[in-house]
Amino acid sequence: MAKEPQAIDEDEIDLLQIALTAWKGKIIIATFAVLALMAGAFQFARTPPTYQADALLQLEERSGQLALPSAMQDLVDNSPQSATEMEVLRSRMVLGRVVADLNLDWRVASVKAPLIGEILARHSLPIPDIGFLSSYARSGDSLTLALLSVPPRWLNQEIELEVTGDGYALTLPDGQEVSGTVGTLLSLEADNFAIHVDSLNARSGRQYVISQIDELTAINSIRAQIAVSERGRGSGILEVRFMGGNRGENVRILNAVTQSYVQQNISRSAAEAQSSLDFINTQLPQAESTLREAEAALNNYRQRQVAIDLTFETQNILTQINTVESQLAELQRQEDEVSQRYTTSHPVYRQLLEDRQRLELRLADLRSQAGDLPETQREILNLSRNVELAQRIYTELLTRQQEVEVLRASTVGNVRIVDSAAAGRFPIAPSKARVLIVSLILGLALGVGVVLVRNWMHKGVQDASDIEKLGLPVFATISYSAKGDTHGNRRDSLGVLAITEPTDLAVEAFRSLRTSLHFGMLDAKSRSLAITSTHPEAGKSFTAVNLAVIAAQAGQRICLIDADLRRGNLRRYFGVERNRPGLADILAGDADLESCLVRGPVENLYFLPTGKYPPNPSELLMRNNLATLVTTLDSYFDLSVFDCPPILAVTDPVIVSHSVGTTILVARHVVTLPGEISAALKAFEAAGSKMNGAILNGFDPRKAKAGYGYGYGYGYGYGYRYQYKQRRD
Known part of the structure; x- marks a missing residue:
């Protein structure tokens, strides 16, 4: 069973066609790119440079020199708090001092x-x-x-x-x-x-x-220019950056910021030491008073008991009790540390518990022995213990007071400046390369957008009905053939589609055109046909050559004349040299018809080239020699086909139309605008001539839908200048 042909998706985006359209508009795109580059360069030149200064700070661990018991100090987290310090550095406390010192307001x-x-x-x-x-x-x-x-x-x-x-x-x-x-x-x-x-x-x-400006605005302005980040997670190294338009000012401000931050850090550390010292100073008088009261109580009791001293046995018990209590305190500290790492079932932890239980039993036994002492000895023992305890507390407070005073006097804080502020030689913004690259990309994008939109708005004829609505009958619709599309081909020799691909759909359309013209020219005054278009690249030369070949293959004697005396290129289909005499020479009287004719690649086909490009083609065509030539061609040939230049570029087709029997306009599918066809009709009417019909060339079913905005990329307008080609010697 034969496989059905796959339907063409009408909504499919033809990327290749879009690329071709953009290539056709490369001059517009290049213009936008150049303008964008110029605008980017101007913007770069008028944008003030931004420089960056940077500095490094190190956050050290706090030493924990506060007046706290060692067990409590272990619970304090002394690791550097980077996130907290970053916010402190950007605080009003730090930046406000910088604003005041440097008059940044x-x-x-x-x-x-x-x-x-x-x-x-x-x-x-x-x-x-x-x-x-x-x-x-x-x-x-x-x-x-x-x-x-x-x-x-x-x-x-x-x-x-x-x-x-x-x-x-x-x-x-x-x-x-x-x-x-x-x-x-x-x-x-x-x-x-x-x-x-x-x-x-x-x-x-x-x-x-x-x-x-007010202080808060000045602080916020400085804060917006400062960036702080930590180098490496948990490293305690802070990188501080300041961005501004003046390199020297950036360094000065950033140095002031880091110094202000260090000073406030020292002040914070000194404040902690001062707070600890204040606490010690409030406890010292009370500890001293407690010591004096304990000594007075011991002395008074001794005086009442007639200076009774401790016996050796009592003194020994007192010493042992103090020793055991000290050991129990040490075990308690060890247990606090071990409990952070082990459970109670761990051997180390169990050993500590056993040691503590043993010491507690020993302490209870010693206190029991003290209870068995005589009353006077027990009282002296208790009073002596109170004196020793008060003495120990008072001595520790005095020692701690001296340590904190030394700490306060030598406070340096936990922040150190590793690298002072320094600014790079070159600005960090704007980046010349980045500005120009972005400008170029935007310019190219805008240029491509303009070309595509312009091409989309270039809504050419969609089908034959669009031409017939303008009052011009359509003799044939020629399908688009990629093999016959010679646009952009710079070779000196071109192939004729009717010869190389005789079964192509476009060739079948030319056979239909041959038949239509046979009946359409029955009442014509001459067996001559002029073919023109509104703009270049519509396919008039392609149409003229293939129509001539198809007609010759049908047995008719055909003469194909290149009537474009400015840029004629039909010679490329027949391999004729540039300087061969032709139409211009005949009209000027410098040659006759027989010496200029060239035999074509098929039987019954003859070709008349343009000859030497004249300086006055329009005046040359207006001579009576053209009408005489048409009459002569009618006597020799069954059909003469004149390939004329575009009507909207020059007036030559109108002049030729007065001498030939039929004039046909070639319009290209989705490329030729209806307005161009109307302008061509008015040009013929103004000259007292008539256009007999049209041919729709390059019909592509994929693009034959209403509103299809882009064609083959030929963006020619009415302002197209149809200039002379320079001959090569």
């Missing part, structure tokens, strides 16, 4: 020319410094302030400064105008305003805008 901006202001301010261009241009900033201009103080009501408001011959003139926010000199303080006590211009390097007439 002062703003000084030169007035720049529109569009090219940044270029003028950065480059020394040969533009005259006259007229209105004298007020705009130029390369090398500068103004620095030593002092600026404005009242609160003038915060964030602009103060205009204009350079004068002997100093400067200010226009204050309230409209008041005052003058000052460089290096001298200018103050208005009534308005709480003061300004000191430290240096001014600019020509007279230059203008500046000065303002003092």
Whole structure:
């Protein structure tokens, strides 16, 4: 069973055809690309450069020098908290100090020319410094302030400064105008305003805008230019970057930020030490008082008991009790550490529990022995223990006080500057290569879009009915043949489709055209036919050659004349040299018909080339020699086919139409516009001639639908210049 032919998907996008359309519009695309590159270069030139300064900070572990028991200090996480420190570095506490130290709330901006202001301010261009241009900033201009103080009501408001011959003139926010000199303080006590211009390097007439912004705005501005990140997770190394338009200013600001951050870190560490010292100082008097009370109680009891001292046995028990209690305290500390790593069933943990149980039993036994002592000895034992305990606490507090005082005096914090601020030599933005590449891509995309939209809007004829609606009958519809499409072929020799592919559908259409013309020319005054088109590449030469071959194959004597005296190329189908005499020579009287005719590749077919391109083709065609030639051809041939140039390019087809019997217009499917056909008809009517019919060439069923926007990529308009071809000697 035969397989049915696969249907063509009408919605399929023909990428190859789109590529061909874009290639046909390569000049437009290249123009847009060049314009985009120029716009990108201009934008790059007028965009101020952005430089980056960077610094490295190291966050060290906190040493845990606070007045806490060792067991509690082990519970404190001393690892560097990078995320926390990043936020601290960008806090108002740190940046506010930088703003205050460097006066970053002062703003000084030169007035720049529109569009090219940044270029003028950065480059020394040969533009005259006259007229209105004298007020705009130029390369090398500068103004620095030593002092600026404005009242609160003038915060964030602009103060205009204009350079004068002997100093400067200010226009204050309230409209008041005052003058000052460089290096001298200018103050208005009534308005709480003061300004000191430290240096001014600019020509007279230059203008500046000065303002003092509020602290929060200044801090937010600096914060927006700072970026902080950690190098490696958990490394404790912070990379701080500052981006701005001035390399030196970037380094100065970033150094101030890192120094402010280090100072606040030291202050935080010193504050912790001071807090610990304050706590110790509050406990020392109480510990001392407890020690004095315990000593007084022991001394009073001894005096009442007539200076009774501890016996050797009692002293031994007291020593053992203190020793066991110290061992129990040490075991408790060890148990706190072991409990973080092992369970109670682990041998190490079980050993600790057993040791503690043994010591507790020993302590209970010692306390039982102390209970068996005489009453006086027991009392002295208890009082002595109180004195020793109070003495030990007081001594530890004194020792800790001295340690914390040393710590406070030598506090350095846990932040260290590894690399101070440094700025790269080249700006990080804008990137010249990136700007130009993006501009080129956008230009190419825009150019391709314009070409495709332009081609889509170029809605050519879709079928024969579009031509017939204009009042022009259609003799035949020639299907598109890829084998017969010679567009872009630069070879000197071209093949004739009717000879190389006699079974092609387009060839069958030419046979139908031959029949239609046979009956359509019965009443014609001459057996001659002129073929033209509205624009180049419509296929008129292709039509003329194949029609002539088909008619000759049917037994008719055919003469094919290349009537394009400007750019005729039919000789390429027949292998005729350029300088062979032809139509132009006959019309000029320099040659006769028989000497110019060339036998064609099939029997009964003759070819008359253009001859030498004349300087006045229209005037040459208007001579009576053309009508005489047509009459002579009628006597020798059954059909003479004149291949004429496009009607919208030159008037030659109208002139030829007065001498021949029939004139036919070739329109190309989805390429030739209906408006072009109407213009061609009006051109013939204005000359008193008539177009007898049309041929629809290059019909492609895949593109034969309403609104199909693109054709074969031939974007010719009415302005196409049909110029002479230069002959080669």
